[in-house]
Amino acid sequence: MVSAGPCIRAVAYFRAVALFSCCLFSSLVAAATDSGAFRQALDAARNDDWNTLTRMEKQLGDDHPLQAYLDFHRLRAALPDLAPDRINDYARRYPDSPLPNDIRQLATVAYGKAKKWDALLAVISDAPSATARQCYYYQAKLANGDDTALQAAAQIWASGQSRPNQCDPLFDQAQARGVIDDAAIWERQLLAFKANSRGLIRYLAQKLEDTDYETASDWLETLYRDPDKVDNLPTAIKPEQRQQLLAAALHRWAYKDTVAARQWFDEHSRRHGLRDETIRAEAGRRIAWYSTIRGIEENRQWLDTWLVANPDGELLDQRARRTIIEQDWSSAEQWTSRLPENEQQDSRWLYWRARALEELDQSDRARALYQQAARQRNFFAFMAADRLGEPYHFSNARVASSDDFTPPPAITRVKLLRELGEDHAARQEWLWLMWHNDDAKVRQLAQHALEQQWYDLAVQASIQAKAWDVLAWRFPPAFQNDFERMAAAHDLDPWLAMAVARRESAFNPQARSPVGAMGLMQLMPATARKVAKDANLGRPTNQTLQNPDLNIQLGSRYLAELLDEFKGNRVLALAAYNAGPHRVNNWLGEEDDAVPADVWIESIPFRETRDYVQAVLTYRALFVGLHDNQARTSQLLTEKESQVLYSVSMLD
Numbered sequence: 001m002v003s004a005g006p007c008i009r010a011v012a013y014f015r016a017v018a019l020f021s022c023c024l025f026s027s028l029v030a031a032a033t034d035s036g037a038f039r040q041a042l043d044a045a046r047n048d049d050w051n052t053l054t055r056m057e058k059q060l061g062d063d064h065p066l067q068a069y070l071d072f073h074r075l076r077a078a079l080p081d082l083a084p085d086r087i088n089d090y091a092r093r094y095p096d097s098p099l100p101n102d103i104r105q106l107a108t109v110a111y112g113k114a115k116k117w118d119a120l121l122a123v124i125s126d127a128p129s130a131t132a133r134q135c136y137y138y139q140a141k142l143a144n145g146d147d148t149a150l151q152a153a154a155q156i157w158a159s160g161q162s163r164p165n166q167c168d169p170l171f172d173q174a175q176a177r178g179v180i181d182d183a184a185i186w187e188r189q190l191l192a193f194k195a196n197s198r199g200l201i202r203y204l205a206q207k208l209e210d211t212d213y214e215t216a217s218d219w220l221e222t223l224y225r226d227p228d229k230v231d232n233l234p235t236a237i238k239p240e241q242r243q244q245l246l247a248a249a250l251h252r253w254a255y256k257d258t259v260a261a262r263q264w265f266d267e268h269s270r271r272h273g274l275r276d277e278t279i280r281a282e283a284g285r286r287i288a289w290y291s292t293i294r295g296i297e298e299n300r301q302w303l304d305t306w307l308v309a310n311p312d313g314e315l316l317d318q319r320a321r322r323t324i325i326e327q328d329w330s331s332a333e334q335w336t337s338r339l340p341e342n343e344q345q346d347s348r349w350l351y352w353r354a355r356a357l358e359e360l361d362q363s364d365r366a367r368a369l370y371q372q373a374a375r376q377r378n379f380f381a382f383m384a385a386d387r388l389g390e391p392y393h394f395s396n397a398r399v400a401s402s403d404d405f406t407p408p409p410a411i412t413r414v415k416l417l418r419e420l421g422e423d424h425a426a427r428q429e430w431l432w433l434m435w436h437n438d439d440a441k442v443r444q445l446a447q448h449a450l451e452q453q454w455y456d457l458a459v460q461a462s463i464q465a466k467a468w469d470v471l472a473w474r475f476p477p478a479f480q481n482d483f484e485r486m487a488a489a490h491d492l493d494p495w496l497a498m499a500v501a502r503r504e505s506a507f508n509p510q511a512r513s514p515v516g517a518m519g520l521m522q523l524m525p526a527t528a529r530k531v532a533k534d535a536n537l538g539r540p541t542n543q544t545l546q547n548p549d550l551n552i553q554l555g556s557r558y559l560a561e562l563l564d565e566f567k568g569n570r571v572l573a574l575a576a577y578n579a580g581p582h583r584v585n586n587w588l589g590e591e592d593d594a595v596p597a598d599v600w601i602e603s604i605p606f607r608e609t610r611d612y613v614q615a616v617l618t619y620r621a622l623f624v625g626l627h628d629n630q631a632r633t634s635q636l637l638t639e640k641e642s643q644v645l646y647s648v649s650m651l652d
Contacts, residue, residue, distance in 0.1 A: 034059070035420055038066060042420075045073035065412050068094045069425070075103050079110035084122035096410055098432040105133065112136025112166065117143040131156060135167035142173060150179040158188060160195030186213045186241075193220055193248050216241040220248060227253035228260065230272070239273065246274040250283040258290040259298050266302070285312060292318040295325070313340045324352055325603040327595065332356040347373040351380040354387075355598070379614035382621055382636045383598060392632040394625060397469040402447040408433070411448070418454070423510045423546075430457050434464040446473045455479075456508040475622050478507040479520070482552045490560035495628065496570065497521070497556050499619035500577065503612060509548045518545035521555025531558045567650060571597060571613060571641055575604060578612040585648070594645035597637060 041056035043049075057070065064070075075082060075090060087107055091100035104123050109132070111120035117140035127137050134156060141149035153174040156167060163171075174180040185207050192200040201221060208217040216237055222229060223245060230249040233242060246269065253261035265287060274280060288306050291299035292315060307319060316339050323332035333356040336349050343349055354369035373384035375393055382392050410429050417426035430449075434442055446461030455478035462473035480498070487494035504522035505511035517524050523531075528540045531554045544550055559573065565581060566572035576584045587604060589595070595603065604610040621635040644650060 035416070038064065038416075039420060041070055042066075042422075045070050048073075048077050050074075065409070066416055068097050068099050072099050072103055076106055079107055080114040080116055080119070082107070084111075084119045087123045096408065096432075096436075097413075098428045102428075105130075108133045108136055112139065115139075115143075127152070132164040132166040135164065135170045139170050139173075142170070147177075150174050150177055154179050154184060157184065158191065160188070160191035160193075160197055160200070162197065162200055182208060182211045182213055186217065189217060189220060190244055190248060193224060194251060198224065212238075213241070216245060219245055223249045224252060227256060228264075230264070231268070233272070242273050243276055243279060246272060247279045247283060250274075251286055254283070254286045254290050258287060258294060258296055262287050262291065262299050262302055281310070284310065285315070288312075288315055289318070292322055295322055311338070313343065316340070317343065320349070320352070321602060324355075324599060327359075327599060329356040329359040333360065345372075347376040347378055347380040347384065351384050352602075354384065358387075379618045379636070382618060386634055386636055386642075390633065392621060392625065392635070394471065394622070394632065395469050396471045396626070397467070399443070399447055399470055399472065402444055402451060405444045405448055407448065411445075414454070414457070415452070423508075427457070427460075427508070427510070430460065434461060439465045443467060443470075446470070449473075450476055456506055459502075459506045471622060471626055475502065475619065475626055476507070477623075477627050478502075479548055479552060480627070482549060483556070486552050486556035490556050492556055492560045492563070493620075495620045495623045496616070497552070497559055498623055499616045500555070500559060500574070501552070502619050502623075503615050509551065510546050512542075518542055519551035519555075520548055521551055521559075523551060523555055523558065527558060528554050531561070569641055569644075569650065570617070571601060571637070571646075572650070574613045574616050575609055579606055579609040583609075585651075588646060588648045588650065591647045591649040594647035594649070597642050597644070597646060600646035 037056055037059050041053055041060060044052035044056060053070065053074075060067075071090060071093075075086060078086075084107070087100070087103055090103060094100060105128065107123050108120055108128060111117070111123075112133070112135075120136060120140045121144065124137065127134050134152070138149035138152045138156075141152075149170075150173070153167075153170045156163065157171055157174065157180055171180060185204055189201055189204040189208070192198075192204065201224060205217045205221060208214055215234065219233060219237070227249040230246060230253070233245060237245065250261055250265060250269070253264070265283060269280070269283075274283070284306060287299070288303055288310075290296070291303045296303075303319070307315060316335065320332065320335040320339060323329075323335050333353060336344065336353040336356065339349055344353075350369045350373035354366040354373065357363075357366040357369065367388070370384040370387050374381050374388060374390060377393055377395055385392050410433050414426045414429050417423070417429065430445075433445060437445070442461050442465040446458050446465060446467065449455075449458040449461055450473055455476040458473045458476055462468075462470055467473060478498070478501070480494070483494040483498050483501075486492070487497055501507060501520045504517075505520050507520060509520050511520070511522065512518055513522055515524075518528070523545060525540070525542060525545065528545055532538060532540050535554075535557060537550075537554070540550060540554065545554075559577060562573040562576045562581065563570065566576065566584070572584050572588075575587070583606075587600075601610065601613055604613065617636050621632075624630045624635050625632040
């Protein structure tokens, strides 16, 4: 977040907020809000239609609760010619709003492009978070004679990923001043190698031509393509560069051919000069990682010996998981007992150790561990409870109503913005409230949001306050009527669809993932179009997919289709919803390799999908227990889902 600058310090900030809140709230009580007129004004402001905006502002009056949004666009449109004092005045006028930060971000870019360095430094006093804006900020610092910006430039430079073009002038100055030298370019090339940034490796290689690093740089490109050519490294390469090249080769080789990398590491690496113990430990860990997650039998003895000597928590976790996938219950009991103590007490490993003991005919010890696991509230805790035939442990904390809660002015803005369909802006206002209040106040806000049926905001507040046991905020009955209506149309369990939406978007209709999934149920546009075409619902757009009604309709239909494809098995359908049906088909082994439900879930290769299946099934059990007055037991898996062995034969 961009700094608000010296004009807002702690005491002054809260004093200003208090004064502003008092004055604004008084005006809100008396003022009538014309949403239609404001809609016209906001649209005019966004489109730089100043005549219409002026006319509508006269109609709305000077104290409209959302005036800050109209003022924002006047400032935005005036950049980069806008005097920085105007921005600072705006911040003082609206101290409890996220908009001053937004206009500062825009101003940083606009002033930076225009090279108005003094203006830029007048509106921000600390480095922004975004890399491009950081580079503008440090260029401004350099222009004002602050050479400490050169070291900042070197830190931004040291990345294995490409940097924005806005950083090039800053890097050029740092190179001209010798802060970014050949050694720094080489170090970045090594970082690019580890980040698999092949284009950056080649780009940086050009900068190392005719330098002491040219030969090493050429070999780095070679080893990226063919790490097994490490034996051919010239003896003339300097010892430090040789160590770095050997480490890089093993990093790549472990991924491409784990067995060959392990053999060379054991038998030849010291002879070729890889003697640095820190580098050797890093190389060994990478080989151990791929040996574990790929279940490479040829490396098993080496791996187990290495893990005893290097008890890495993450690798021990994966080694224990491997024993479960292979149903090697004796080894599972052994390796789960070697996990760090805090992990051993997690319901996941309590459950799996109990399962191992159960398979080893140690039922009393298994039951004790199941009981311990069942005291928690998650997938494996509920699985343990089902093994015991006991109810789920919800640990649901009760909260009082917000009758004595006095909403701050931002709440009114949230309400009006949501009514206007400006959900993104409303959410930004809400997040600002979360970040600028203590946990006690955030809890009050969460309860207020729940009572207003702002379910996505209640969930967000519960996360901010870390109110993990207040299930009313975390799992509200959001859009329940819509889910029930669509579920009835598709012979679908509405609680399952709600659980999907809760996991996918936390009930935020405007949610959009980095890969483009849209809305409550996070539908990919291509999937949504196919489902809509089959249902004769026209061609949805990114905008219409953020409509809760359409999103639930298409998402419910798609989930029902997956359930039909996978013979009603929710485990497989949910995995397909997250990772795609073709992957699920590939993950199902042949009939001779069929495994129990819990083992199949644990064996899902993608951690995201593995966690997803567990979370959605858990959320459904919570929704049922909280809102449907059903028994809090045996809700996780159906009898058919839990007793069948998982293989491709399930789909026959």
